[in-house]
Amino acid sequence: MSKIATQNIHLYYRDFHALKGITMAIESHSVTALIGPSGCGKSTYLRLFNRMNDLIEGVRIEGEVLIDGIDIYKIKKQEIDPLRRNVGMVFQKPNPFPKSIFENVAYGLRVNGITNRQFIEEKVEQSLQQAALWNEVKDKLKKSAFDLSGGQQQRLCIARALAIEPSIILMDEPASALDPISTGKIEDLIFELKNDYTIIIVTHNMQQAGRVSDNTAFFYMGDLIEFGTTKKIFTSPAKQETENYISGRFG
Amino acid sequence: MEFPKKADRLKRLTQNIIFWMARGLSYGIVVILLLILFFIVRQGIEVISWEFLTTSPREGMTKGGIFPAIVGTFYLVMGSMLFAVPIGVMAGIYVHEYAKAGPVKRLIRIMTDNLAGVPSIIFGLFGMALFVNQLNFGTSILAGSLTLGLMALPIVIRTTEEALIAVADHYRHASLALGATRWYTIHKVVLPIAMPNILTGLILAVGRVSGETAPILFTVAAYFLPRLPSGILDQCMALPYHLYVISTSGTQIEAARPMAYGTALVLIVIVMIVNLSAAGLRHYLSKKVKMN
Numbered sequence: 001m002s003k004i005a006t007q008n009i010h011l012y013y014r015d016f017h018a019l020k021g022i023t024m025a026i027e028s029h030s031v032t033a034l035i036g037p038s039g040c041g042k043s044t045y046l047r048l049f050n051r052m053n054d055l056i057e058g059v060r061i062e063g064e065v066l067i068d069g070i071d072i073y074k075i076k077k078q079e080i081d082p083l084r085r086n087v088g089m090v091f092q093k094p095n096p097f098p099k100s101i102f103e104n105v106a107y108g109l110r111v112n113g114i115t116n117r118q119f120i121e122e123k124v125e126q127s128l129q130q131a132a133l134w135n136e137v138k139d140k141l142k143k144s145a146f147d148l149s150g151g152q153q154q155r156l157c158i159a160r161a162l163a164i165e166p167s168i169i170l171m172d173e174p175a176s177a178l179d180p181i182s183t184g185k186i187e188d189l190i191f192e193l194k195n196d197y198t199i200i201i202v203t204h205n206m207q208q209a210g211r212v213s214d215n216t217a218f219f220y221m222g223d224l225i226e227f228g229t230t231k232k233i234f235t236s237p238a239k240q241e242t243e244n245y246i247s248g249r250f251g
Numbered sequence: 252m253e254f255p256k257k258a259d260r261l262k263r264l265t266q267n268i269i270f271w272m273a274r275g276l277s278y279g280i281v282v283i284l285l286l287i288l289f290f291i292v293r294q295g296i297e298v299i300s301w302e303f304l305t306t307s308p309r310e311g312m313t314k315g316g317i318f319p320a321i322v323g324t325f326y327l328v329m330g331s332m333l334f335a336v337p338i339g340v341m342a343g344i345y346v347h348e349y350a351k352a353g354p355v356k357r358l359i360r361i362m363t364d365n366l367a368g369v370p371s372i373i374f375g376l377f378g379m380a381l382f383v384n385q386l387n388f389g390t391s392i393l394a395g396s397l398t399l400g401l402m403a404l405p406i407v408i409r410t411t412e413e414a415l416i417a418v419a420d421h422y423r424h425a426s427l428a429l430g431a432t433r434w435y436t437i438h439k440v441v442l443p444i445a446m447p448n449i450l451t452g453l454i455l456a457v458g459r460v461s462g463e464t465a466p467i468l469f470t471v472a473a474y475f476l477p478r479l480p481s482g483i484l485d486q487c488m489a490l491p492y493h494l495y496v497i498s499t500s501g502t503q504i505e506a507a508r509p510m511a512y513g514t515a516l517v518l519i520v521i522v523m524i525v526n527l528s529a530a531g532l533r534h535y536l537s538k539k540v541k542m543n
Contacts, residue, residue: 057352057395095421097440099532107439108429157425164429 001069003028003198004049004168009063011044011053018044020222021063022044031190031199033209036219036245042202045219046170049078049200050087067168077222083180085112092173094153096145096160102139102144104156108164124164131159132189151228152180158189168192169200175208206246210234219241263529267535288519295516304517307477311495313506317452317514319476323392324521326480327471328461330396335403336453342404343411343449348506367405372465374402374539379469391484402466403456410452412443428496458522466489488516 002025013020019041026032026061034042048065051072072083085108096104105124114120124141128134133155137148139194145156154174161169170239171190175183190199190212204211209216209230216233218225226233226242237243302316309315342359350356378398388394418441419540425434442449464472472492492512497507 052424052428055424055427082429083429083433085431089428091425091428093421095425097422097425100446107426107431110439111429111435112484113429158424160429177319 005066007064012060014058022224031212032214033216036139040219041222042219087168088166090171090174102141127159127163131155166199292485295512298513306440320488320490320493331399334400339407342408363405364537375465394485395467398466398470399460405458414448418444447533451533458525
């Protein structure tokens with residue numbers, strides 16, 4: 001069974017048909033890159049999996065979204081919060097809370113009602129280490145998260161997502177606001193995290209998709225044009241549109 | 252390419268004229284405020300004394316002090332805020348964080364704005380009809396506080412809403428994406444960020460309430476009381492009403508004139524202290540909740 005699968009998913013923003021029947025299956029412990037020009041639906045597709053599209057008024061969804069075999073659009077309302085704990089998200093712009101570095105990572109634990117101070121401290125350290133940030137911040141955990149650089153903030157946001165032990169991590173252009181060195185660190189991190197998590201990443205950066213992902217899905221105007229191993233998509237795409245996009249002829 | 256120099260000069264001239272007009276008018280506002288202050292201070296400063304601030308009026312309010320009115324205003328402000336703050340903040344949170352766009356939300360918005368535009372004397376009449384008579388609170392601190400609270404309500408709702416609007420959505424999304432409920436998100440992330448702005452709004456509401464005369468006219472204010480109120484069902488004196496009374500309906504209006512200016516000075520100083528403390532608190536809190 002695939003970790004994640006969508007069956008003929010349609011999504012509408014009021015009258016706008018944003019996703020036009022997407023069927024796709026994603027394997028556990030893989031990195032899947034979603035690529036395509038702006039407005040093609042890739043971010044919308046990503047936000048299906050933690051139901052963040054629900055926050056937008058006027059959204060209507062048809063079809064099935066299965067995670068571990070369960071249709072996450074058929075669950076009860078009070079099961080959405082547990083779903084989001086299982087499906088972590090890293091946003092385009094680093095968005096730490098205006099709290100200390102420590103409290104940012106501890107936030108998700110506190111959300112889940114964990115109060116054991118020792119456990120929280122251990123988990124915060126472990127998450128920061130996983131996010132390759134521990135060595136840079138271990139002496140200033142009480143400092144504001146805003147004192148960190150943009151790249152550090154983004155790794156902090158990754159640590160924050162990791163702390164509650166999700167099994168899936170969604171990344172919405174996580175490096176688009178960062179400089180090349182920070183971007184490299186994030187990419188290394190994604191490579192590491194693949195061992196423990198299933199990762200879906202939206203990116204505008206073709207080289208990035210090529211470097212970090214196992215599989216790549218090309219979206220265009222709400223359609224899934226092509227989905228396959230990254231190697232195949234980048235070396236011998238089946239569709240002309242895919243080749244045009246990857247070779248930089250449009251988009 | 253050559254641009255005509257003349258057009259450039261004209262544009263710069265226009266810009267300068269507009270700029271100097273804007274500058275002149277903004278300085279004008281400061282000057283007007285200073286003139287009012289200067290006038291009140293000059294007229295009122297001579298009666299200000301320890302006795303004036305700490306004793307009751309004597310001899311047909313031409314002598315003595317205004318202590319009961321200061322205390323009364325303090326009670327009314329506290330009472331009205333006790334009522335308006337929880338309800339107003341909750342309503343603001345509901346309207347911005349929970350209510351879905353639609354007729355209900357629009358209705359609440361329109362009603363809030365209209366409530367803010369209702370003349371204060373109407374609040375006074377309504378307060379008398381509802382709290383004093385219907386609910387049988389009598390002319391009392393309770394009735395007056397509730398009336399003033401009703402008046403402050405739209406200000407509190409509006410500022411709360413504005414403060415929440417100013418909190419960037421990505422904070423909410425980050426919290427929700429971690430599996431937090433809406434209320435947890437509001438309580439732990441949104442409100443701490445919005446707090447400086449909410450508090451500023453609340454303190455401005457205090458400033459407004461402490462200076463109102465009409466809403467307390469029929470609901471609480473006493474012409475003259477020799478004693479301080481002993482409970483919330485007692486009447487009390489209040490600064491704005493006291494000022495009104497000794498300026499218009501005493502037996503010796505001329506003799507009471509210095510007392511009136513003294514009262515005005517105390518009232519304006521209290522309101523200014525409240526407003527300045529709002530600015531200070533806002534500065535302190537926005538430093539504490541560091542934003543980038």
